[in-house]
Amino acid sequence: MNNHIIKQFDEELNKLRARLIKMGLMIQEQIDNSMKALIHNNQKLALTIISNDDKVDEIDLKIEKQCLKIFALHQPVAMDLRFVISAITINEKMEMISDLATNIAKNVLSINLGLPYQNQTNFNIIAEKLVALVTKAVDSFTFQDTSLSYEVFNDFLELKKLIKENYNIIIDLMKKNPMYIDSFTRLIIINRNLHFAANFAVGICEEVVFMVDAKIVKHRLFDFISPDNNQK
């Protein structure tokens, strides 16, 4: 890509890109830690996630201000316009993923430590797949690689199925162990948060496709997934 004649414009765009990449790394860590905290019932890690959310909020504000500044001072068009517009939405989705990780951490802190659920739910496999999904979504932005975006659309459907199954498993466990109803309710909330987080990862990828190919794929996911997944 050629440089702008006005160097300052390039500097502003590069600064925005760097901040978003940093934000991406932070939310990857947040979601990864939240899954570790959940699987291993690691309360210390849960507290770290909660405190790190402030740092994510801080960079979220910086990114938003940076976008405003670019709009006000440089009136971007074409690829620059698509980049800044996408940056606003991607930033918002990333911040929400961190919020969900924090919410998961808060719920982990309230789960009964003796609750016997680990081997009976899908959380292990969901955690692994969600972390991979978020990582792929962040990479698709960092490397502007839409092939990764399309992979995320497909992976999401698989994950969604596991989350749905997991919900039924938790409900069954709840019925069998009514004394732990409070903790199981928290697991249901966590399960739902995982679904939202995966959804936001998809949202990031939709923006990447818009930014790179100027194609709007939002609300039309089924047009862009492989035929195998389409039948699921």
Add this chain to the structure above:
Amino acid sequence: MKEVKIKIESLSVSYGNKPALKDVSLNISKNQVTALIGPSGCGKTTFLKTINRLNDFNDSIKISGKVLIDGVDIYSKNTNVTELRKKTGMIFQKSNPFPKSIFDNVAYGPRVNGITNKDELYEIVKNCLIKAAIWEEVENNLYDSALKLSGGQQQRVCIARALAVNPEILLMDEPASALDPLSTARIEELILELKKNYTIIIVTHNMQQAARVSDMTAFFYMGELIEYDKTRKIFTNPSKRQTEDYITGRYG
């Protein structure tokens, strides 16, 4: 599909041996604003002047290809150039009112066309000043010199003067480049109003202005028409790399 007002077919123009336009073809729809953008010397103004044959005065010019207005080739031998120029009003970068009163400026064209009745002339002048969105500012000093007006007002008087001969096409060569933002906004608003009745082609170096006022945008570079598409498409997702580089302010 909008009705085509101006059809350009393989138009090439050169000044002596220096090519100014190379094999340009495009259709300009009726009642639309078409913006011509591109760096200085890319052929925008030559293109504009070709449409009302203002280039005829240049002896070294060579023109090939066709320019059809309402299906009629304006470069054919039978074309009445005076009639053609009546059809196409032109507004220039720098407002150029005649050193006469506001009234006489606008009445100039109709008088040349033989209208002498005072009441009829007054009606024409009033209507055109209204259409050019300046009537309220000048109705009490119609007989003052147009040169006393501000730049933005002078430009609108020039637009009124162009409208007075009932043109169908308005050619504007950077009509707001010498104006402050408020006067520019007035001209832009006027362009959007005028397109209901006229086909407008505007040359502009102001990218935001092209984006704001035009329906279609043509990007010229070194005499070639690089891209011609809906303005919305050009400014969000141009098809050609050269267009993208130009509108985003990158080195070509």
